Amino acid sequence: MASNELVFLFLCRALKRKRLLQTIKQEFPSIRVIEVPCIGRFNPILAFKMITAGAKGVLLLGCDPGDCHYREGNLISERRILYAKETLTAFGIHGSRIQAIWYNPGKDKQILHDIKLFLSEIARLPMLTLKPTQKKEG
Amino acid sequence: MDTNRIYKKDMNQVFSALKKLGMAVIGQGFDEKQRLVFKEVNSFQELALQEITPLQPVKSFLFPPTETMFSYQKTEKGTRLTPEQEAGASKKKILFGLRPCDVHAIEYIQKFYNGNFPDQPISHYIENTIVVGIACATPSNACFCTTMGISPVSSSGADIFLTPTDDFFLIEFLTEKGKSIQSAFAASLKASEANDGNWKQKIEQSTINSLLEKINVEAIKGKVNQAYDKPFWKKYSDVCIACGGCTFDCPTCTCFDVRDVMESKSDGYRYRAWDSCSFASFTLHASGHNPRNTKLERLRQRIMHKYHYTVANMQTWSCTGCGRCIRVCPVGINTRSILKDIKEALHE
Amino acid sequence: MSNQPNHYLPSFGKILETKQENSLIKSFLVSVPDTMQNMQVLPGQFFQLSLLGYGEIPISLSEYNPEKKTYLFCIANTGAITSKIHQLSVGEEIGIRGPYGNGFPIAALKGKNIIVVAGGIGLVPLRSIIHYSLTNPGYFAHLEILFGAKSTSDFIYKEEIKQWRLKPDTTVKVTIDKAEKAWNGNVGFVTSFLQENCADHSEILFSLDPSFENTVILVVGPPVMYKNVFRALEKIEFPDKKVYLSLENHMKCGIGKCGHCNCGEKYVCLDGPIFSWLEMKSLPKEY
């Protein structure tokens, strides 16, 4: 898989949805899953690194707002995502490359649908060619 | 030494002849955003020799800001290293119209990187570069080349040297390297006239007159370290914001950092990139101990290195008085006044 | 491309053996790469070890065995690169270039009484000089090893120290900073050996050669220790040109180009890492 098709998924560990995780891995081979203790631990500059290195997008899957194990982790994160999207926009990169999906109990299907929607949305976006390519040939 | 005339209107012929020899001509000109830079030029008109020197240091053509040193592949048989260099290294280049200060800087860089363990990648760049110097007729108000003992018409270090006049240049081919491309100029060379010898002196005089000051530093050469503990450093370090502007734009600053990048479990590369002694991370030990922990120590290190350590090691200042550090400093720290303060402190 | 050698390219040696010396320090026995077979190595010189993908670090050599063609490196787990090197196992490759630096002035040490003062991991570069005396018996008149560690768990080379004690003309004195239950040896800083009022003070300094004419001191340890050693030596008026020590500045290239290790007029990688106390006095306090 070329790195420019990869999508990274930050997954809240508190969700504990093993089956959902398996389904995601099976259905979307371009997704790489990174588990974090809480979506509040998500650091946008890591997402920037992924995107400048050529990843297609970054997706976050966290608990429903108000349902956070650490009370306000996902709420803090929501404001950060807002700024992160605007940061990308200011640089001429589509802000929709970063998106968050909040988990609703019992709505696994909806989530898979949302992921599909996200993937089809970013699939249309142009590839970012920032990384120098001449290195490989040498 | 033979001096010839070459008329400005004939320069485009020379440029196309140089192209035919497979050489890229790099000189100062304006980029598409009207910024003064060193860039590859195709015609004589693209050059802006009447301007002051660009802020961009000329070292970036010999010692690129970032360079891959080698890439590696780990295989079952062992590790394979592939030394790499940017394609630019083996491309023949002419640095056209460098002022004496920048020519001296190239000479210094060459000398520094040769030393005990010659730096192969950089000498490769230097091998493929021909330096065409030009007498400086348009200094900036930050310039202080005469302070560092460099005349604005000094041709030492250049392969070819030009003296500009209104409609022609006086041209001298000084080294073997310079003579190797004489053929490109041959068709346009005209004999010089009797009083052409006066041009250089005239330019020297007018340039020296427009320099704002000349500090007599010969008296403090080799003794600058006695100013190490003087209180005046605080005056400057209070104001310094420890950015790397002065070091990155200095044509004689040579420090670099070496880092690895892992691209996958088996592949990656090692690169070097410019580094600056004004950054706190420059000397930071793994243990957390930092030998130069304060801005004062780091600012002093830069000045001491330029005006004392290289004098002790290489018998030369590692400053050419190009004034870039003064022009670039966002908080107006003036290297000339530091020199004056050092001098004053030594006289006390 | 020009014919000059590219000094930045490492060669590769295989790890033959590893040994955990204490919780922090692990030693690696590494085969000498083919390209470096006939190189002279002086005690006190260092090598640039690289772990590709992570980076390069200067590590001083503990032992060079020309017959078996092995280098011994002892590496403390302190940073990002060293912690990764600690994870390497036997059979894996490690990048080596060197040797760099000046090393101890071995010719000037012939026939002298040598006092080796080591603090903690400082024993690592000094082990090369001890090893030199073992392989060249009689080269030094007398060798005294003064070793100080924080606690018994910080000891390194326990086996070797036992062997050193048995050698002729060799004295070993060990101390720990704070008293411990199972320890009945010396307690206190290693500098106390250099003071006359210490019960177990240095034999060379205070009985063998009290005029210090034929004695040289080699010190390696943390920067704080240097300060204390100098204070102790100043008290007994030991001549400063007969004291050698090793500096450990941040280094990148190892060959005097990158500028990181620059301290005063000296580049620690070229002019050092071994400096005499006399030279140190002329350097700015930036180490």
Added chain:
Amino acid sequence: MINWSKITEATRHYLKSIFQPGDVILSYTESNTPGIMTPLVIREAEAIDKIILNPLCTQNLSVYLSEFFQQDIQSGNPATGKWVVTVKPCDARSVIQMISDEQITKDNLEMVVFDCDGTVTTKSLKNLLGGEIRSVKFEDHQAKGETLANKEVTADLVGSYQAKCSDSAICSLPDMHDYSFISESNRFVFHGSEKENTLIQDTLSREDCFQRISEELSKCIRCNACRNVCPACFCSDRCVMDKPKLAIPYITKEITLDQIFQYHLIRFYHVAPNCTACGECERACPQGIPLSIFYRYLHRLNKQLFGTESGSSDSDKQKLLSYRFGEDLV
């Protein structure tokens, strides 16, 4: 229209009246290079006479405050006196933003705001005078100078003021009660003319905008000048970009386009809620990169999200680092 020598005189006079031994004053003076001002740190009363204020006082002195305060705390023996900082109205916003970010405290800080009708960078002054500057004086809205080639020039400054000087939102007195204001008329008047602010993020398509920004940023040499002059970048030596110990760092030291983007993305994101659009990054950039394309976007963004500009009031709270349960998201 401001008489700069009168403002200078009034400022000196006021500072002398409040100066106590132990105080530290931050102000401006002329550097040794004509046309460049330099910050001045004053620890003795006599040095107050060295203060010179004129339209070249472009530096934002608030950048030193966080550093001085940090040193003060680290050194263990806090300063005996107070910190006095002389600022333009636009820079006052940076000081206030630092107070609301809890980087400095109001207690022993005295802010002296001096009236200003526009500042001009050394670069645009050079362009105005048509050459290298030998000497320069300011009267009314005019610069009277002599070039290195001994040519005397008089030029009108009005069209060459910094971009922020034409934005009344940045160039107005801040909403904070205890500061001193030095002016001839005791009343601040916005002297500039409002210019239409067009952002390339709006006028260009996303792809063209990206293309344009890549072109501009490809000039970057990562000298860190924009970071170090930025009053909103107060992490000093603890910046995330200086973390060499991380085995897989957020950013490498390479000066390639991807790392340059990463550098500016990190910087943009980190200063986002604190940026007061003082424009220091653009002025300090040795490569002449128009960083205003970013900070002007931020300025508008913060206003859209929170209704006020950053740094307009010291009662604002840190937006990115604090979140209280039940608080509105934006």
